[in-house]
Amino acid sequence: MTAAVLAIDAGQTGIKVRVREHDIVFPGIRTGEPLLPQLAAVTHAAIERTGAEVSVVSAGVSGLTTRESDAAALLARIDDAAVHEVILAHDSTTSFLGALGDTRGAVVAAGTGVVTLAVGAERVARVDGWGYLMGDAGSGYWIGREALDAVMREYDGRGPTTALRAVAEDRWPDLSQAYIHLQSDPERVSVVASFAAHVARLASEGDAVSQNITVRAGGELAHSVETALRRVRSEEVGEHFAACAIGGVFRSPQLREAFASHIAASEFDVTLVEPRGHGIDGAAALAGLAPQHPLAHAVSVAHT
Known part of the structure; x- marks a missing residue:
């Protein structure tokens, strides 16, 4: 053998x-x-x-x-x-390599965190992937953090009402103490990121705050892809790229639609494709x- x-x-x-x-x-x-x-x-x-x-x-x-x-x-x-x-x-x-193989393009992988990698004819560019404290724009953590910010804005009277508040109150009945519980939770990163699934669900049900967060997340992820492609493009006329979006965040139809809309309006000749593998x-x-x-x-x- x-x-x-x-x-x-x-x-x-x-x-x-x-x-x-x-x-x-x-x-x-x-x-x-x-x-x-x-x-x-x-x-x-x-x-x-x-x-x-x-x-x-x-x-x-x-x-x-x-x-x-x-x-x-x-x-x-x-x-x-x-x-x-x-x-x-x-x-x-x-x-x-799993998603696009030997193809020019960009892959954005968005779960709790997010990282984008683009490969051109000669250059490679990585965008974001800088962790929940310094980056990961559009990631599950970013979405969850935006959701909790919106909840506390409503609680204070600084922001519009949102169905996300009920989700947060299910976890922390006394919202005035929620930040204490969260800061002391060793699993706080995954706890915050878990709210992304609720944002996706409530966006599909018509919650305006959740829809706004979802659309902005799609825009952030598309911006990372466009930035990465800009850094690797060559002087070649008619250069074409593939773009692939993978990870749990893209299970949200509204987020994926927002992402695709930004990519379609970009300056690049780029086609969204499904991943070849994992x-x-x-x-x-x-x-x-x-x-x-x-x-x-x-x-x-x-x-x-």
Whole structure:
């Protein structure tokens, strides 16, 4: 039996692993702990569970920092004689490869957070993905934060009435104390982001405040795509791009419509397309990425 590629799509909600015909899901990465030991442990567990002889480990990782993007260090931690190559990249890279493959364009991945990656003929541009404190415009967290702001504006008399208030009161009956409960909740990021689903539902039911938040979120996400494409476009006449929107935020029909409307009105020749695959497909594709590909500079590779 020939040696296999073990592909890893590592996110905060779960780590997906693919080797041969096996697809395995492990608990998500723990952001407060060193990353490389976690990836090495997942690699060992997957090899043990499947019995596969793995020669290449390729991983796309959420929130991968420059310091942690060290394929040689991961290869040393794996310490398996059969594994002779490790490929490591940020999950924006593998999301792009999974969704668009070897195509010029942009992929915006919006869940709790959001990151946009564009690839042109020669250049690559990443836009946002700066976390809930500094960025992630249009993300689930951003939408939830806008929802809670609207709730408290109504509570104070500073803003219009909204059905979102009842949703917040279901969680915090005394809204005057809601901020205390939220600030002390270790899961506050996911709690805030959970309000995005209510915004989508209430927007479809006609709540004007929810509709306004939804339309603005779609505009923010489209703005990131347009900005990324502007940074990678060439002087080539008639250059065409594909754009792909993935992640739970885009389950909202009104948000997706607002996003699509902005893209259609942009200065670019761009077509919205459905994703070809998922992040795990992109992680597997890392093993075949050509050295001259524009994304290659964003990938760390180590060999024995």
